[in-house]
Amino acid sequence: MEYKLAPSILAADFAALGEDIKEIDTAGADYVHIDVMDGMFVPSLSFGMPVIQSVRRVTDTFFDVHLMIEEPERYIHEFAAAGADGITVHMEAVKDIDNAIGHIQKAGKKVGVAVSPKTPVSVISDEVLKQIDMVLVMTVRPGFGGQKYMNITTPKIKEIRQRIDELGVDVDVEVDGGINADTIDTVLSNGANVIVMGSSIFRGDIWENMAFYRKKLGEYA
Ligand code: DX5
Ligand code: ZN
Secondary structure (H helix, E strand, O other): OOOOOEEHHHHHHHHHHHHHHHHHHHHOOOOEEEEEOOOOOOOOEOHHHHHHHHHHHOOEEEEEEEEOOOOHHHHHHHHHHHOOOOOEEEEOOOOHHHHHHHHHHHHOOEEEEEEEOOOOHHHHHHHHHHHEEEEEEEOOOOOOOOOOOOOHHHHHHHHHHHHHHHOOOOOOEEEEEEEEOHHHHHHHHHHOEEEEEOOOHOOOOHHHHHHHHHHHHHHHO
């Protein structure tokens, strides 16, 4: 299993977004995690296609686009064209998950399926697991950076990792929200292998933070 570090640019300095992305890139980010919010599925708004298109020019690193929007099916094509490499949709937001997966695959992108903290991972069927590349277990309520890790999500990480192993499919388990020096061992030891981090990377010295968490992932690899 490959362990991946995915800094979330929601916590970056938007006045220097290109510079911040170059810095995480040089420091060894595996993915750039990009949070798109529509003010409907979640209370807040963030950014959309034009921003993704612009930052696409500064790096070739995998763009892990997390769509926190209602009926994401409507925009898959546009996010793919803007430069997404992987597109993650929420089970709670799609009209029809098979249709959403079909759109993402047709665009030639990696497919992620997300569940909010209160949604059980059982809503993701074995049939869906066999078609996708990643499950995103939200470890805070989607919508804002800087929240506290919700302990009720730990058993969900373990459960989905177990099901993936039993099925023998190659699916990553990503966690997102409240991951820091105190919580990272919990998610890693329960089966997560793609670690999203906003505040923990962009608050303070980006370079030092990246080095610290890279080393941490190295202990599990
Ligand atoms: C929350 C977003 C996260 C957020 C994580 O809705 O999906 O990606 O940026 O931020 P931290 O790591 O600060 O909890
Ligand atoms: Zn996210």
